[in-house]
Amino acid sequence: MTTVELYLDLLSQPCRAVYLFAKKTNIPFHFRLVDLMKGEQLNAKFTKVNLLQKVPALKDGDFTLAESVAILLYLICKFKIPDHWYPREPQKRAQVDEFLAWQHSTIRRHTSQLFWLKVMTPLFVGQQVPPEKMEAASLEMSTTLQQLEKKFLQDKPFIVGEEISLADLVAFTELIQPVESGVDIFANRPKLLAWRERVEASLGKELVKEAHETLHKMKTLKTQNMDPQVVEYMKSKALSISSGRF
């Protein structure tokens, strides 16, 4: 059996979900770094693995796969993984699927938006985003968090009941991104904060810490030390996102 190769940059939320999952469940894998701040996602070698030029990506022999959710499900299919991650019971599994389908256009979209507005735009465009834009993005995030609490978490310890599943993992890795950018979305949300602590405890605090080291280091990144072409690429993405084209 070949060892799967995971193409990751732990700066990225979906990459951290895949990484945390593989580490936590002891899946053997080769870590292939695709450094986004060096523009490595755009090079010819990586484009052969993922034509979409995004991380995460997976290679298993000649087989390649993009999209974090598809990668997580492939790993579950291929390896023997404890049932709670993606329960066989049809209704529980459907609840995980329901969350994974919902999060793309809500949690994923809004956490990325906040990160680009708060961190990437000042870094690459050289100016802060107007406060009204930040407020609008925070409002959208807040609506999404209310839905997460009311519809998905309710009064359960985890999204699908008593144990952690892929739904919690994906939600957790996304929601940490704005926190690391200085937007504490857990403030005044005791239920969500308690859930976050349960997820961290289930994954293991040390592993969670290790997986977030790259994101911590982002704070010290200086564009002067980067390839000017990559800076231009990031700047145009930041401008596009801050002008609402997302």
Ligand SMILES: N[C@@H](CCC(=O)N[C@@H](CS)C(=O)NCC(=O)O)C(=O)O
């Ligand atoms: N829906 C995809 C999103 C992948 C994605 O947007 N990855 C970002 C990092 S978080 C990326 O590779 N961006 C590089 C670029 O756009 O140049 C997934 O869940 O895997």
